[in-house]
Amino acid sequence: MARNVEFFSTDTDDGTISVVAKAGPGEHRRIDQIRVGNAPRGGVKFTRSGRGFVCNTSQNTISEIDPVAHTEVRRIEVGHGPRGQGLLPGDTYLLVSNSGSDTVSIVDLELNVEIHQVPVGRDPRHMGISADGRSAWVCVWGAGYVSKLDLTALVERQDAAGVTEVARIPVDAKAHPYSLGIDPSGRRVFVANTQATYVTVIDTATHETHRVDVGFIGGRGVAFSPDGRHALITVESISRVYVIDVDTLAVTRHIPVGGGPRGLVVDPADSTAYVTNFSRTNLRAVAPELDYDPNTLTVIDLGSAPLDREEGVFDTEPLYVGFGPCSVTMFDLDTLPEQERQRRTERLTT
Template sequence: MRNIQLFSTDTDDGVVSVVAKTGPGEHRTVKQISVGNAPRGGVKFTKDGRGFVCNTSQNTISEIDAVALEEVRRIEVGHGPRGQGLLPGDKYLLVSNSGSNTISVVDLELNVQVHEIATGRDPRHMGINAAGTVAYVCVWGDGYVSKLDISSLAEGSPEGITELAQIPVDREAHPYSLAIDPSGRRVFVANTQAPYVTVIDVESDETHRVDVGSNGGRAVAFTDDGRVALVTVENTSSVAVIDVATLTVTRQIPVGSGPRGLVVDPLDETAYITNFARAGMMSGHPGFGPNTLTMVDLGSAPLDRDEGEFTYEEIFVGYGPCSVTMFDLDTLSEEERARRLDRAGSDA
């Protein structure tokens, strides 16, 4: 039996819904963790199960415990936090503040913001390379991706962070979120107001466009082998499947209404998509309404051609789910889990 938990960030409810996954098609909602107002973005987890989520309307991030399933503390950051990036080693967290046009550097040992970096207008979601030396940040309001040298954090020097480049997407495209492919060679950028995904070559900073058929790009994820990129397209209630080698769309997967967040379970190649749509938005897969997660079994139909039907499951969560991430409790020892639960009980 597996011990996976899915964490759905439910903006309208001010909660993070926790769904336990014990096996294929076996899901149950076990908790809704109250956090701050208008939580946004996926929960970022350290290796020991400390999770962090942005409270956009309160200018804080909440720390939640993946074992005790409760909020631990709130940390003040800039105005309108929306996106996060966790550095290798779990000492520093970067937070994009869409309202103050800055990036906060949060020290996770001190649990406090220690530095703030100016950016362009309305920074959103980000990605950090595996070495922890470079961060890519979507600057939604100015239409570019900011490439930051964050190598100074390895020496404990937040003040040494510098901007290496402003990689143009398009001012009217509004880059929203991104992900670095498993090879580390390319960055895939989802744009909310352009019918294409922007792909950045890491070595040269050159860009390419992949037509996904509609505006409304929201999130990017990859299959475990890195051969396929998946992009949620909110306006068509679908997931675009992109062949990473050829940069071509091979098919569209219909999902629930108004998809935004996306995560792939690498062990069984299932994808989980948040259905954010409020009343009046386009419907997606038949019978799959808003305020749910759509589970898609990526192995149930070909990804490289438009053939066959996928196997789905609908999972109910809170209102306004915008992002979803996962944490494997089996990565923690039994002793660590027991210690965390004991601590939570003594704090109650």
């Protein structure tokens, strides 16, 4: 049965979002590019109703995009240098980290306007929201810690001014925490550090931290296997995805991918991972054995080799997108209301 899944690649150098349709395993086709603002960064965040949002870092705005019409709907002004986003359950509020303002914006998605900014420290980047929507964990890249925000006032009383920073969990001043992911059980936060040779793991209940050595700097993106047993971490400097056991915190293996991997997303329906290759050069010139082009996603069949041990080679393929892909997210259009799905069908057949 054909699927209506689309992947949205944030292409920083193009100022666009590339749209890739997926009909089934290995059946991919780039079908469109959506023009947004200058230097888009971070993955597109989608509401359940299909509103997509992406940061325009050089223009101090976020763009809303329509995943059916593949158009930009509007721009909303936020702080300086927006980089990362977090969508609260219920799809009423969006958090935006402003790397130039040292704040997190709270955007009301019913009014389509920023309503408050929360100070968090120097140069915040990417974030994660707890499943209950009551906590945000924000990488503060310039200060070397993860900021925890209490969102209870926003969730219970729609009180944006009541959102407060309740903890600063140290990573290291020189580690530069870049992005993070909350494991599906909600017990641990995995933090990718751009200037440390380790991944930081935070216990959500106690704020106790652990270090998982990967041997190289350049941590960028975090995702999880469909069963939640393994964390997947992109390491840009060595062009690999490292696999970490969520329970034991042991590194179980690594997966070679394209040059300069940053963002990644996993399609749980067929255990396929998609990794953005941000490197602007062709690695064959310096490493002929690496058969990867720039401006691509590396598609990894996670079921083609074990994740828990170094055995076998994963099946991979390149997927061409726009220039400077830094992040990728997916959206299942089959989750849209029938009227929206019909609108997509009409668009594709005309």
